[in-house]
Amino acid sequence: MLTALRTFWRDDRASVAIEALIVMPILTWVFVASFVFFDAYRVYNTSIKATYAVADVLSRRTSEIASSDIEGLAGVFQFLTQNTAGSSMRVTQITRQAGGYRIDWSHGTNGMTYVRPSDFPDFIDRIPIMAFGDKMLLIETILPYRPAFAAGLSDQEYVNFTVTRPRFAGQVAFDADMANSYVYSNSGAATGQDGFYYIDGAPDDGSDDNPDWDHWNNWGHNVTN
Numbered sequence: 155m156l157t158a159l160r161t162f163w164r165d166d167r168a169s170v171a172i173e174a175l176i177v178m179p180i181l182t183w184v185f186v187a188s189f190v191f192f193d194a195y196r197v198y199n200t201s202i203k204a205t206y207a208v209a210d211v212l213s214r215r216t217s218e219i220a221s222s223d224i225e226g227l228a229g230v231f232q233f234l235t236q237n238t239a240g241s242s243m244r245v246t247q248i249t250r251q252a253g254g255y256r257i258d259w260s261h262g263t264n265g266m267t268y269v270r271p272s273d274f275p276d277f278i279d280r281i282p283i284m285a286f287g288d289k290m291l292l293i294e295t296i297l298p299y300r301p302a303f304a305a306g307l308s309d310q311e312y313v314n315f316t317v318t319r320p321r322f323a324g325q326v327a328f329d330a331d332m333a334n335s336y337v338y339s340n341s342g343a344a345t346g347q348d349g350f351y352y353i354d355g356a357p358d359d360g361s362d363d364n365p366d367w368d369h370w371n372n373w374g375h376n377v378t379n
Contacts, residue, residue: 183305186303186305187305187306187307189302189303189305190301190302190303190305190306190307191306191307193301193302194299194301194307194310197235197297197299197312198299198310198312200234200235200236201235201295201297201312201314202314203234204230204231204234204235204295205231205293205295205314205316206316207230207231207234208227208230208231208243208293208295209291209293209316209317209318210318211227211230212227212245212291212293212318212326213291213318213319213320213321214321214322215320215323215326216322216323217327218326218327218328218329219326219327219328219329220328220329220330220331220332221261221328221329221330221331221332221334221335222331222332224243224245224261224263225263225332227243227245228241228242228243228263228264231243231295235297237297237298240264240297240298241264241295241296241297241298242262242263242264242265242266242295242296243262243263243264243266243293243294243295243296244260244261244262244263244266244267244268244269244292244293244294244295245260245261245291245292245293245294246258246259246260246261246268246269246291246292246294247259247260247289247290247291247292247325247326247328248269248281248289248290248292249287249288249289250284250285250286250287250288250289250290251286251287251350252286253350253352253353254350254351254352254353255274255281255350255351255353256338256349256350256351257269257270257271257336257338257349257350257351258289258325258328258337258338258349259328259330259335259336259337259338260335260336261328261330261332261334261335261336262334263334265334266294266296266334267334268334268335268336269292269336270336271349271350271351274351277292277294277315278351280315280317281317282317288319289319289320289324289325290317290318290319291317291318291319291320291326292315292316292317293314293315293316293317293318294313294314294315295312295313295314296311296312296313296314297311297312297314298310298311298312299311299312336349
């Protein structure tokens with residue numbers, strides 16, 4: 155028995171065909187998986203750059219912009235990401251006011267609903283601290299990604315969010331010439347439906363406390379819509 159084991163241990167003969175049969179499936183999967191993961195990272199990186207490009211264009215705007223213009227920018231985003239269908243974008247201008255934020259205007263493309271006060275908890279911790287009266291543009295994009303091969307990566311949805319200030323004007327004026335747009339009109343609508351997101355409570359609740367910037371989890375508890 156020992157002699158047979160020694161002979162087997164010292165035997166260095168092999169079959170190239172059998173070794174290739176064992177190794178080739180593993181090498182093929184590694185090659186395909188490397189391509190899939192690299193391509194997914196490339197698309198994600200491109201979606202971020204395209205979002206920043208759209209934000210830069212909006213920040214330089216000095217004249218009025220319309221809903222149709224934002225639809226056109228959504229087409230630019232789609233072109234930059236080489237995505238033929240499925241991507242969507244939402245642009246919103248907000249104003250920091252005592253007690254919270256006001257939605258000046260908002261428009262969503264490809265079925266993405268315009269920003270409502272109830273949406274603020276989803277991104278309130280990503281908005282930088284703003285001075286009272288300051289305005290900010292929020293640009294959100296969604297880009298679906300489906301891998302070319304099923305090699306360890308499922309379908310993805312890349313969601314990007316960035317904020318920017320108008321560079322050359324105090325604000326970007328807006329004309330809602332399409333559906334799925336919101337424009338603040340001071341209509342006296344009920345709290346939670348009037349385009350305001352209250353941090354400390356509605357103006358009529360008797361509270362005039364300043365926001366507690368150190369406790370983000372306490373924000374938004376008075377949102378009613």
